[in-house]
Amino acid sequence: MADLLSQSAQIEELLDAYGARNNQQWSRIRSLTATMKLFADVGYELLHIKHSLPLYRLLPIQRDFAADTARSLDLTHDILVRAAGWILTQAARLNLPLSTTPPNPQDYAEHLPPGRLPSDRPVRRVKSTSETVTHLATAYLNLAADSELLYIAGRTEPADYAGCFPKPVSEDSLRYLNFRFHSLQALYDTHVSETEIEYLDADLPILRGHISVIYHLLEIATHLVHYYERHLNIRTGDSSLRRKPVIAPETLLDMLMSYSITYAGLYLDLGRHLCHAMLKCYAEVGTIKAPVPCYRGFHVRPATLVAKIVQHYGSDVHMELSGQNYDASSPLDLFRANEKINAQKRRWLVTEIEHLSRPDGDLSDSQIRTTVLDVLFKLTEQGKLVIYQQPLQLSGEFSHEGILLEKVTAEIARLQATGQIDIKTDLSIAFTGDKRVLSDLKLLAKSGYGEDRFGNNITLPKELAYLRR
Known part of the structure; x- marks a missing residue:
């Protein structure tokens, strides 16, 4: 041949x-x-x-x-x-x-001796x-x-x-x-x-x-x-x-x-x-701390990218948030972390709203709406809220049960759940697993988990090129 x-x-x-x-x-x-x-x-x-x-x-x-x-x-x-x-x-x-004269087939016959040379180098x-x-x-x-x-x-x-x-x-x-x-x-x-x-x-x-x-x-x-x-x-x-x-x-x-x-x-x-x-x-186990994704936490894009990194290496990596562990190879498991993230954001929100001055007494729906907007803009000016939608679609009417703090908090939580605003906090998570995987997760976190604070795609480092396929 x-x-x-x-x-x-x-x-x-x-x-x-x-x-x-x-x-x-x-x-x-x-x-x-x-x-x-x-x-x-x-x-x-x-x-x-x-x-x-x-x-x-x-x-x-x-x-x-x-x-x-x-x-x-x-x-x-x-x-x-x-x-x-x-x-x-x-x-x-x-x-x-x-x-x-055709060639002699015997000229091309290969009579190979059996056996192999010893591996003695x-x-x-x-x-x-x-x-x-x-x-x-x-x-x-x-x-x-x-x-x-x-x-x-x-x-x-x-x-x-x-x-x-x-x-x-x-x-x-x-x-x-x-x-x-x-x-x-x-x-x-x-x-x-x-x-x-x-x-x-x-x-x-x-x-x-x-x-x-x-x-x-x-x-x-x-x-x-x-x-x-x-x-x-x-x-x-x-x-x-x-x-x-x-x-x-x-x-x-x-x-x-x-x-x-x-x-x-x-x-x-x-x-x-x-x-x-x-x-x-050959895994060397380590732990890194990383910020929670700034845009809506672990929604589809960041959760999927984290899981793809872990699946790429086939290693066992878990994410820890507030004492609870999540399987970092499963986007659905990471989605669950958003429940805790949003609960912590709401608790932090109540504390922040308590520090702001508010009118007293029974208020009409119009006055409650004005109070909600006033709180939103004050928190936004302080860099504690991000407004994604203008104008905001507030509720047409409000419950007359409970105190004003509860009404304002519930309305802001509704605006967050509908994606009109988000609450900025310094929440962090911890990943534990193979250091090679953690290195890529750290790069992903530094790159905003693939998106900016408004949810727009951003370019990932070349070391994470495999995520784009």
């Missing part, structure tokens, strides 16, 4: 140097040569996966990856044989001299096991957050595969992911391979296997999508070359989506769960 790849690459370069691609007489043999090169490369990657499977130590899945790899290899073999036959036909048409030492593993697992999780494309095949019926191009599937998107996973593999080999922690932590070689198999599957996917876009796609392919393709579009899409992208997504997900478990093992 390597010989075929090398020869076809050299012939393609030669043909391109003389402009064969744009020549009516020579474009067909140039296209077939490119096909040979591409599928020889695909075959080489498939053979690599086939022979490396025992070393990858991949976690089990419900599908037979080895059998599907063998089927893809058989399909690639058929494509190469067909393309080679058509090249011979084109060569004869172009009056190119052909060898009369001295191991390298790293400064901090926890720091190294955390760095690698975090890099994997961040890349996994960028790889939602790999789940598209599982959500698409085979009949609809063609509709996935050029969005969300394209050569550009797959080539980018391929490069990122190759870089992640290099990160592992630089910082973890042949170190003492690789021998001590059995999960690390398993993670390396998942990174590597995803990388090689993406190599295959990139080649296949390139061929589809260049030769088979009705919108982007060369019409003169689509008349007689060496592989049917449906067959290629099935190999691309059902094999390469599907298995890359399955092993990506297993690697994510593995990283979550590793981060839990």
Whole structure:
């Protein structure tokens, strides 16, 4: 396969140097040569996966990856044989001299001896096991957050595969992911391979296997999508070359989506769960204090962002407010904290209103309304209230039961509940859990939990880019 790849690459370069691609007489043999090169490369990657499977130590899945790899290899073999036959036909048409002696298959037989060389090189030492593993697992999780494309095949019926191009599937998107996973593999080999922690932590070689198999599957996917876009796609392919393709579009899409992208997504997900478990093992527990979100507390946006950070790392983090704990990975649990936050705001409001001068005696609805507005504006001037809506929609009438303080407090609480105003306090919360997660939560809090005091979106730091996906 390597010989075929090398020869076809050299012939393609030669043909391109003389402009064969744009020549009516020579474009067909140039296209077939490119096909040979591409599928020889695909075959080489498939053979690599086939022979490396025992070393990858991949976690089990419900599908037979080895059998599907063998089927893809058989399909690639058929494509190469067909393309080679058509090249011979084109060569004869172009009056190119052909060898009369076919190559001897035994020249390409690989009789490999059994066994492996012993691993007897001295191991390298790293400064901090926890720091190294955390760095690698975090890099994997961040890349996994960028790889939602790999789940598209599982959500698409085979009949609809063609509709996935050029969005969300394209050569550009797959080539980018391929490069990122190759870089992640290099990160592992630089910082973890042949170190003492690789021998001590059995999960690390398993993670390396998942990174590597995803990388090689993406190599295959990139080649296949390139061929589809260049030769088979009705919108982007060369019409003169689509008349007689060496592989049917449906067959290629099935190999691309059902094999390469599907298995890359399955092993990506297993690697994510593995990283979550590793981060839990190496977690350094700490606690940070943070302010309560200034705009309506833990409503949908801040609660969701906090939960996404915790879910991203798969760690156990809880939020503490006034002696009560909340699961920081659950937006619904964080919503419950607003009940306590609003109750504390109302208690603080009563104290503040008591300090302001108010009229005495029985008051009409108009006088109560005036008193409410007077209290609101005084508290706003002192920076203790934020008014979100002008003009305020006050109640049409007020209860004549209870004292004036109760009526004013109830009306201001109603305005807060309807989102017309909010009460500013210095309430704080505490997050306890893995320090790596706490670091991102601290960044989120400094960024206003993704919104300003009026609830408008604000840009998050680049370290939290995974939240935008």
